[in-house]
Structures are given as C-alpha cells and as structure tokens.
Amino acid sequence: MPPNGGGTALPLPLLLLLLLSPPLLLPPHSLADAGSLEADVAALADFRLAADPSGAALASWNLSAASPAAPCSGSWRGVTCAGGRVTRLVLEGLGLSGAAALPALARLDGLRVLSLKGNAFSGGVPDLSPLAGLKLLFLARNALSGPVPPSFGSLYRLYRLDLSFNNLSGVVPPELGRLDRLLTLRLDSNRLTGGIDAVALPRLQELNVSNNLLSGRIPPAVAAFPAAAFGGNAGLCGAPLPPCKDEAQQQPNASGAVNASAARDCPPAAAMVASSPSGRPAAAEAPGGGKGKMSRAAVVAIVAGDFAVVGLVAGLLFCYFWPRLSGRRGGRRLQQGEKIVYSSSPYGAAGVVAAAGAGGATFERGKMVFLEDLSCSNGGTRRFELEELLRASAEMLGKGGCGTAYKAVLDDGTVVAVKRLRDATAAAAAGASSRKEFEHHMAVLGRLRHPNVVPLTAYYYARDEKLLVYEYMPNGSLFSLLHGNRGPGRTPLEWAARLRIAAGAARGLVYIHQCGRRGSGTPRLAHGNVKSTNILIDRLGAARLADCGLAQLGSSPAAAGYRAPEAPPPPRPWASHKGDVYAFGVVLLELLTGRCPGSELPNGGVVVELPRWVQSVVREEWTSEVFDLELMKDKGIEEEMVAMLQLALSCAAAAPDQRPKIGYVVRMIDEVRACGEASSPSHDESVGESSGVSDSPAVSEGGALSQ
DSSP, X not given: OOGXXXXXXXXXXXXXXXXXXXXXXXXXXXXXXXXXXXXXXXXXXXXXXXXXXXXXXXXXXXXXXXXXXXXXXXXXXXXXXXXXXXXXEEOOSSOOEESSSHHHHTTOTTOOEEEOTTSEEEEEOOOOTTOTTOOXXXXXXXXXXXXXXXXXXXXXXXXXXXXXXXXXXXXXXXXXXXXXXXXXXXXXXXXXXXXXXXXXXXXXXXXXXXXXXXEXXXXXXXXXXXXXXXXXXXXXXXXXXXXXXXXXXXXXXXXXXXXXXXXXXXXXHHHHHHHOTTSSOOOEEOTTSOEEOOOHHHHHHHHHHHHHHHHHHHHXXXXXXXXXXXXXXXXHHHHHHHHHHXXXXXXXXXXXXXXXXXXXXXXXXXXXXXXXGGSOOXXXXXXXXXXXXXXXXXXXXXXXXXXXXXXXXXXXXXXXXXXXXXXXXXXXXXXXXXXXXXXXXXXXXXXXOOTTBOOEEEEEEOSSOEEEEEEOOTTOBHHHHHHXXXXXXXXXXXXXXXXXXXXXXXXXXXXXXXXXXXXXXXXXXXXXXXXXXXXXXOTTSOEEEOXXXXXXXXXXXXXXXXXXXXXXXXXXXXXXXXXXXXHHHHXXXXXXXXXXXXXXXXXXXXXXXXXXXHHHHHHTTOGGGTSOGGGTTSOSOHHHXXXXXXXXXXXXXXXXGGSOOHXXXXXXXXXXXXXHHHHOHHHHHHHHHHHTOOOOHHXXXXXXXXX
C-alpha cells in the first residue's frame, strides 16, 4: 500500500517487467532507435532500397558502413545532419522512383527540409504528420497521384509547400487553412477540384493553383495575386479573373435600378414614348394624380447645382492635397528611376518598392546586402541604398538568359553593373529557392574573388524583384570582340589576344570549380552558363567570367549551342563541371573559327552544333577551312592553332568522361602560349598593342590550379 493510502501499488515483479520489456507495439525499426540517428539510417536505407534499387543514383549511401554516423559525414549525397539527426534531405532530378519509397521518410522525425523535385515517384502522398518540425517540403515534378493529405494541416511549422506538376486529384483539403506560417503554396498543374477557400492564408507570399479543375469564387484574401496564379481553371471566377455570373448579373441589375430611379425623376424621351400605350409621349404624373412636365428651367437649375457642388469639392481637395503632393516630388523622381530598373516588371513600372511603400499585403520590401566583407579582398565597395541605385542614370547593356543587365552611374560617379533576374515570378515557379536559400547562395557567390571572375558585390531581394550588383567591366565581352562589326573598319582580335583571353577564362573556371570544394559546408559549385557573352574584359584587359552560379537559381539556363549533350532540356536548371568544360570547348572553337553557334556558313547552311561541324570538316581533311580568316595574316601560328583545335574538340567531346578537367586545359593553353612566345616574343608584344587587349599582371599571378 502506498503512503497515505493513495492509489494501488503494482507488484514489484510486474513493475520490473513493464520497465525492462521492449515496446512491442512499435514497429521493428523503431525499437531502441526511435528518435535517434540509428533510426534515421534505417529509414534512409529503406528509402534507398525502394527508390534506387540499382544504387546508381545513391551510390554514396554506403549502407554497410561500420559507423552509424556515416550519413552525417558529408559523404552521403543530399543528406545533411544537425545535432546528431538527419535534418535535410535534398535529392532533386536523380530519376528516383517507386510508390513505396516516400512512406519510409515519414520516420525521419528530425527532418526540417525535404526536397525530391524532378524525380519519378508515384503513388499517393504519404502521411507526413510525424515530421512535426518540417519547414520546407518540395515534391514537385513527380508522378504522385491521389488526394492532398489532410494531415498536412498538422505541419504547423511549414513555410514552403510545393506539390506542382503531379497527378493529384480531389479537393484542396480545408486543413491547409491551419498553416498560418505558410509563405509559398504551389498546387498548379494537377487535377484538383472544388473550391480554394483553404488557400486564403494570412502570410502567403507566393501562390499558384493554375491548370487544375478548380471552381468557385476566388477568396478576397488572395485576389491580389496575378491572374496567372489561377489560370487554367475554367470554373474559377472573381478578381483577378473575370467576375462570377452572379456578380455580372448584379451589376446590370444595379445599374438598371439606378436608371429606373432616374427615369422616375426625369424620364428621357425614349422612355416616355415606350411607356405610352398609344405610342405618343406619355406625361409624368403629378403627385395629385394629374399630368404635368418638369420645366426646362428646373432641369437647368439641377444640372448647374450639380456642377457647382462638384467644383466646390474639387477645389477643397486641391487645397488640401497640394502641399502634400508638392512635398513628394522626390518620391515621384524615385518612381521615375524605378521605371528604369523595373520597366519589365509584371507588377508595373513602380515595381516592388512602391507596392511595399503602399503597404501591400502581397509584397515585401527588400534591402541592399553588400558582400565584400565575405571575401578576402582588401578593397571595398561603396555602400548605397536602393533609392540611390534607382536614382542613378541607367543604360541597358543587354538581355540574356538570366535577365537584363544595366550600367548604372550613381550620384558620385561610381559605375556598377546591375542585373535584374529574368521574370522572378516565373523563376520561382520553375523551382527557385526560398529566401534563406537564395541568401545563402548569394553568400557563396560573394566569396568568389579572383582576377578572372566578375565579383558580385551586392544584391537586393524581394519576392517579386531580385537585383544583383557587379563590378562594371568597361571593355565589353569576348562575343563583341569576336563577332561585332565584322564589316569594313573592324579591328580584328589577334591570335595572342585570343590565347590570353582563353587562358584567363580557364583560370577563372578552375577557381570556381575548386572553390566549391573548400569546406564541408560549401556546396559543389559550377558556373552553369559559360559562353562568349559571359566572358568580359576588365579595364586591364583581363578576361573575367560573369553570371557565375546563377544556373543553380533556375534563372540562367545554358545558352543554345553551349549546352552539353547530357544536359536536360531547358528550362530545367542544370550545371556541372563536365558541362562547363563542354561549354568552354565551344568557346575555344569560337576563338578558332570566328563563328558562333547559329551562325550562317558561306554556302547558306547554319551551324547548329559548332563542335559537330568542326569535326565533319576535320574528317574531310579540310582543317585549314575551319580557322577564322582574320587569323590567316598571322604567320607561324599554324601549329598553335592545330594544338588548340585538338584541345577544343577534346573539351567538347560528346561523352562527359572523355572531357579533360579544366586544370589540364589551363596547362595545355599555357604550353601553347609558351611555345608561341618562345618563337616570336616581339610579335606577341605587337599583337597585344594592336588588339587593345593587354595582359593583366594579376592573370599571370593567378597560376593554373591542378584538379
């Protein structure tokens, strides 16, 4: 009997049995390892066996490793740990499949981020309610079917949910309305039915339910999103889509009621004719039952009184608002500056800044973030606010795959290059990262400081606008030097200058590839969009790679003609070291042939794939026909050009395994340059002067980095 007689004491043998016996009701994988790294490893093992039976995509997952902490060593692809638990699983575009794979992930109860975009998972979306700490969930572009689980409503910490481009059906569960922290909700390109009242969430910043079978009225709470977020649903109506039928009927009825009221006061002639049974104009009835007319003087007096009232109100409003309007001239000048940067914004010329200033619920105002203290450079960039950037005089430099570039001159004469990422909303729809991931990626790019890489100095992030600020390169691009003004009066780009540019760009690419391997927390980095327009020339004549790393944001797909054969079709973001080497090989062929992908041949043909065309000409033993005619006047460079041609073709090999590493490419270019300088040093100096492109001391100091 317990003290004070409270309760019933269990017999000691029974109590020991309950304390020492295993929890038999739990599944086998949860016995002693529940809530532990061992349980996470078991769940990952089950997932791999179901999603990747051959082990080709997840070969780094060594299930036979002796150490239970192997997933947290950084060697397991896509797995990240914190506090001795698996917290992130990012396996995108790996061809994983299977209907029984996803349920195993529900046992990773420490998971915070789960992204399986671009695979081939099938079956229903499992119950992920055990993942109470989940913040980001991306299952887009798979083959999932069935309903959206109502259990998602228990994931109260969820910030981003993307289930787009699947085969989901059924209604949007009302339980989603509990996710009051949700910032992104993408359900587009499925087969969902019913209404969308559940998506009227208070903090939502990105919404897309387009291309479904939804119907009903759009909730007013999400009516501020663009029409594209709701398009492709024939049954949806209401702002921003056309009004619903009942609204369309109410508007004529309301106007008809007003007209009827006006007709009672002062009926028009046509109305009076129609109301007379005999067809003659019918007179208005007097209050006493007699017939009479409103005099012309009364009508004139009423109209004059209306005009007087309107004029008086307008005068009062003018006197009240004029001082405030005159005090905001600076604000109007700011909006004029915004038109320069945001001229193509789908939200109007004023852009996101004006919307944020107006307190719009669906917009957010960002700030300029400077990155120079993330690097080891001694120099610094003058800090400025967004308003000063928008006031700057701007000149559009060009449009590319990642966005529009501007040359901006600030108030004190500082010149910067500003890149507005192409259609930020569409980029987000294609799988762009969340704000935290975007900022982390910008921090990685901000650390890239090398004489042959254009430095990213600052960025501006808002939901609908993303601006990148770079150091301005005044001498144009390799593309303009090679292909610009091919008519009379053109200054050709000499052979030695072409070699220097190739060597500098290759060194920059080596640095980018190797920088991504420094430290376990730094992701593997590739350029993703190497092409002649992204090789810029600085004020010292050194070649610098631009737009580094933007391919990972989904906003900079590799340009046509530079895309490696193994790359997925656009607009899917993709970048790899082997893909960069292929694109650089195409750049070398441009330097040698003077042609770019898509250029017309003398016989009227079109070079669709420059490497294939060059290989066909070489096979016919017409190698001399490949080289640029502008190089023919340079004497004694035939052997160098042939050596560079062989190197370019090896870089542009169709099989990725046959391509050399970029460190080897740098050494080969240096050897070719050394041979040329040894044979004719004076000739090399004259080439540098005539071409207008000189060696930068920093380039020779950079050296070739071996891989």
